[in-house]
Amino acid sequence: MSVISGHTRSSNSSILRKTSSISSKLNGERTPAKVRFILPHSKKIRQILQKFVSKEVSRDYENLVCLIRDSELFDEDIRSLLAEASQCISLLNQDLRLFVEAILVIKWINYSEEVIAEYQSFLVNLLSAHNYHAKFAIDKLVSNFLPGPDDPEWVDGNPSEDDCRKCVNVHFVINTLLDIIPMCRDLLMQSLILHYPYIKKSTHSHELYIHNLLWILDYRPNFRADILHLIFSKLVLLDVNAPKEDIENAENDIEMEEDGIFPLDDDIKSTKAVSDKVKHPIAHTLDVCLDKVFNYCIVESHDIETGQLNWEKTKRLYQDVLVVFDKVLLPTYNIHHVQFIMFLLCSFKTTITEAFLNYLWKKVCTPNIPFVHRHTAVVYIASLAARGSFVPLSMLKGTLQQMASWIHSYIVTQDGLECINSDIRVHGVFYGVCQALFYIIAFRYRDLVNTRKNIVFLESLNLAKMVTCRLNPLRACHPAVVQNFASVTRTYQLAYCYSIIEHNSRNVMPTIYQDEKGSIIISNNVLDSFFPFDPFILKRSGSKITPHYLHYQTRTDNSNEVDGDIVDTDDFLSYGTSPGFKYM
Incomplete structure (x- = not known):
């Protein structure tokens, strides 16, 4: 039986002879156009496959593979093909790899529901009998997580009904294969890593791919550690390729181009939509992807019906994210936005904030951890305590007390030495x-001096001893931090720093040393000022951060006046190196 639609039998025969002959393909000629698929009923598929396996006739097999691969397939064509191929499952071993792969590359998710159901059944039966084809099949399933070249970006990150339908059908097959073929778990993770879009791919490619990765976690929560590790690693690549300076420059360039242009009435709506996007292409991709991850964290931590925080689910999510944070985020220097996933989680409940601060402080106090990781942990503590509106005053004071005790203990161990190497x-x-x-004191001073009791607490930290100790920490700290701290401590008579600052400014001597590679390094002995929760400047995902975020409030220092105007955004010395406030 031939499947013919829109042409007579004779016209189809001539088309097949003209465009699908094996000889033309073997000679490297280009095929002008795809042809209709006609099942070779004069020679049943089973008979063709059997003769090829027995090495009697190979030409019919090659013709069949080429027809499946190059023909234009309609619903009835695929159903006929699958019906006959399903009767030959037992034959489809490694010898018939090309025939199997020709079927597996068919874009089955674009066909009718009946064809999709038959294809899913064939695929499951095939891999149950011959798991040799599992890797290729999994790769083709995962390739459906990537959009077509002309697929538009989702509006507000919400998938279309057609995209949802396609995703449901692909995930149904993946879930079934994971149940019946244990080896598919490793194959799936390998394929997910292999097919992850390159950083310069379209935003929609990343958006759709992460959407499907998170979808897998709905039915396979045991994949969460691996999939979150993959997502975080790729988001970090986007983050480091979208520095804040470049994002800001892109925004400024667009604004300058639009100056003096009067949009038509018809363009107002589209202009408004564009204004909600980050102009830097990689930053826009990062923004959309982070919004997906933020939404996942919010949904995963709350009950769908009540909207209330589900503490058990939240604890499990925090533990999984913390493992990835330790492996991916903490060792990565000077990233700008991805770490706000932890900031968002901490905003859910004070208990999480406390647990995260304790986790970081434990790293700071562990001597066998590399210095760079200990230093990064302490700046995470400082930045979270300063920026998180959800950090209560009691926790803030506890953090300061913990730090002060450690500092004084360290000073005691050094004071007994005859000389100190600073x-x-x-x-x-x-x-x-x-x-x-x-x-922290300079940033949150308003909360720490609003009552006499809190001022007494600051006095108990013995800040004067810290700044006058032989190690001279004011010399090593970032100048903006020092200036703001000195202003607060002078106003409330907690310590007098200006004479030390002036002395340090007159005694600036760089350190010259040779690193392990033999290079000569000149250091000014000043700490960098990387604070991971400096202002979040992405637009779409930023809406999840803003309600929990504190901006620096400026202060004046004339005649002990401490009240200043609140500004909406921080004043930066330079993006990525600013502590979040300016020189006083």
């Missing part, structure tokens, strides 16, 4: 903890 490489953690404490 090299930042030797005492880097000490200087890092001092800078964190100074930063």
